[in-house]
Amino acid sequence: MKQIKIALCAALATAMLSSCKKEDSSPSTGKGNSNPSTGNVTLQFENVVSNSPLRLGTEASNATPYTSNGQIIKFKQLKYVISNIVLIKEDGSKVPYHTEDLEKGATVIDASDANSLSYVLSEIPVGNYKGIEFGLGVKKELNNLKLQERFPNFYRLTGAFNDPDKLMHWEWANGYRFTKIEGWYGSENKAISIHTGSAFKGTKTDANTWELNxxxxxxxxxxxxxxAVLSVGEAQRKVVLTADLDKLINGTNKITLEGNIPTVHHLTNMFPFVNNIGGNQNINGEKIVILEINSTNPATNLDQATFDKKGMFSVKNIE
Known part of the structure; x- marks a missing residue:
């Protein structure tokens, strides 16, 4: 009887070991496994003016002067919204990253906050990637402050109401500011303020009438x-992106900072700046042509002669 018990225990032990080995040999997925199906990619943003790092100043006296389009320009604040991120595989197929969710797929790059310059894309499918697409700003379907309950964290990220200088909501319309640039220009250090975002039409005092124009x-x-090819796997990868603020006034549109241009917060005057820093491509890959107010004729001074898909952005390297 004792021998039978020993044999039975040995058989059970062998069966258990066999079962464990069989389970261990099956494919595994997820982070931390030996054969992950996803990996992380960090987007690292570097803000520059031509070949020089962008340095902000609290006052004109301590801000770094840059020469752009033959004019002196200094920067006090730079903020911009990145959203609708899509990675492009080597075969041309696209992998959207929470493109319908501002909570998980959008962020604000703030040149004064080093932590904001790194944005991690998590659980990207393993594979080889050849490029990236992303939005500067918020696409019209989501550009609505009434969606704050759906995207509370992004709403708070862009809504520093106790500090108007950091606020990325329009104060006069139902939508987000896409970029916010403050500083000085010229030898007299005149103030410059450029805020861009989609313009709305409707009755100013009645938010229910606001709709995107x-x-x-x-x-x-x-x-x-x-x-080079970006191979996503177990090791975390990094894409270093450069945003060149020289393009602000020295892009396809050559802009002179005189007259009424230094304060640009809405409507026609913003679009030469918009097209310089963001290019003129819409989300469908089509060229954008801005129309004059109350006109069906293209405003040639606002329309870039070339089809610019990059604006101020470029890929410095991948790591």
């Missing part, structure tokens, strides 16, 4: 190729 959509879609 399709001829005033400031959302821009950026398309960038990687300098």
């Amino acid at each position: 399709s001829d005033r959509d400031a959302f821009r879609y950026i398309t960038l190729d990687f300098p």
Whole structure:
């Protein structure tokens, strides 16, 4: 009887070991496994003016002067919204990253906050990628402050109401500011303030009448190729993106900072700046042509001669 018990225990032990080995040999997925199906990719943003790092100043006296389009320009604040991120695989197929969710797929890049310059895309499918697309601003379907209950964290991220200088909501319309640029220009250090975002039409005192004017959509879609294949796997990868603020006034549109231009917060005057920093591509890959107010004729001074899919952005390298 004792021998039978020993044999039975040995058989059970063998069966258990066999079962464990069989389970261990099956494919595994997820982070931390030996054969992950996803990996993380960090987007690292570097803000520059031409070939020099962008440095902010609290006052004109301590801000770094840059020369752009033959004019002196200094920066006090730079903030911009990145959303609708899509990675492009080597075969041309696209992997959207929470493109319908501002909570998980959008962020604010703030040149004064080093932590904001790194944005992690988590659980990206393993594979080889050749490029990236993303939006500068918020696409019209989501550009609505009434959706704050759906996207409370993003609403708070863009809504520093106790500090108007940091606020990324329009104070006069139902939508987000897409970019916010403050500083000084010229030898006299005159103030410059450029805020861009989609313009709305309706009765100013009645938010229920506000709707996006399709001829005033400031959302821009950026398309960038990687300098080499980005292989996503177990190791975390990094894409270093450069935003060149020289393009603000020295892009396809050459802008002179005189007259009424230094304060640009809405409507026609913003779009030369919008097209310089964001290009003129919409989310469908089509060229954007801005129309003059109350006109069906293209405003040639606002329409870029070339089809710019990059604006101020480029890929510096991948790591």
